[in-house]
Amino acid sequence: RNSPRSPLFGITNKLCPCTGSRKYTGIVEDCCCEYETVDALNKEVLHPILQELVTTPFFRYFRVKLWCDCPFWPDDGMCHLRDCSVFDNPWTYDDETDNAEMTYVNLQLNPERYTGYAGPSARRIWEAIYAENCPKDPSGEFCQEKRVLYKLISGLHSSISIHIASDYLLDEANNLWGENLELFYDRVLRHPERVRNLYFTFLFVLRAVTKAADYLEQAEYNTGNMEEDLKTQSLVRQLVYNPQLQIACPLPFDEAKLWQGESGPELKQQIQRQFRNISALMDCVGCEKCRLWGKLQVLGLGTALKILFSVDNDNLINQQLQLHRNEVIALANLLNRLSESVKFVHEKGPYAERIMEKKISSYTSKSSS
């Protein structure tokens, strides 16, 4: 299925002269928009707006409990079981009940980047996250809804890996930071489905933001700094009602196709439970900065799921939707992180692939001779 190719700002769909052809082309799987369009829109419109939006006072402070309070592994020295809590986003594990333990973190001062968190602890979290959405139906197939959940997690994982690769501690002794293209290639580019899942996740979250356009436009962005708050509102408006976005990619993802079968409601509850467990797993991440960004981005995904799937009647979305301030902050910051990752793949991917493939082939020919 192909959508009409929409020339955007006169630059879309042109092949990069240095690479000859694009590796990712056509419709992003399960979405309604092409890779070429996503790259052009992101570069020209979305990325610049988002970069400015996340620096505003409203969007740069995230309220979070950074305390490790892992509900899964009480035997892990630093974690304890926590009490159950009542929450109002059925997709996420609510942290907002324990006010005394919450802190405000300035996200601009704590960028998502390499932290050195690796080894069995990090691996155990990713394994547990993937185990949550691996149960397949008896035919051995993922249903479409479970595939969506898997792709969202995998896309987020790609984005985290890309931020590690793009801001890496290259030389510890001299505190030298820079790009680690080998890591970028190894963890993401070498696995094209991980790149595809990143684009999918970006479009999914973008659809949630545009679906909640009226709500987000009318929300209060009140920090006490009127000038900054007006700028925030104006940037939100530029993002959610963007004419170029509406022309080039009016429906980034079509959520109406999901939960259609007889078992739709039951399946939705099951996937909500799985996502809540993934959200709770963020308390088990053993590095504070990773936990911060893990919690923020999973809350952002949970907010996107809430926007897309919690109100059945599309016309009532803006009357019935209720978002917490922290959910709005998480959603915008997640979209910005994904936008940065998509831009990095688009701009650095072909070069990283070329040099890594050259390295691999010279290594192979040396070892065979």
Ligand SMILES: Cc1cc2nc3c(=O)[nH]c(=O)nc-3n(C[C@H](O)[C@H](O)[C@H](O)COP(=O)(O)OP(=O)(O)OC[C@H]3O[C@@H](n4cnc5c(N)ncnc54)[C@H](O)[C@@H]3O)c2cc1C
């Ligand atoms: C929530 C969370 C946040 C983190 N944030 C940071 C951070 O900010 N900075 C930092 O330095 N480290 C962070 N880490 C650690 C980081 O993600 C890696 O776990 C770590 O760098 C070790 O990498 P690895 O090579 O062992 O592979 P990992 O990235 O740990 O991957 C584990 C396994 O998952 C599979 N996999 C990998 N990528 C994908 C994908 N996109 N789709 C599907 N499957 C995949 C592969 O089989 C891989 O072997 C975080 C970890 C978690 C769980």
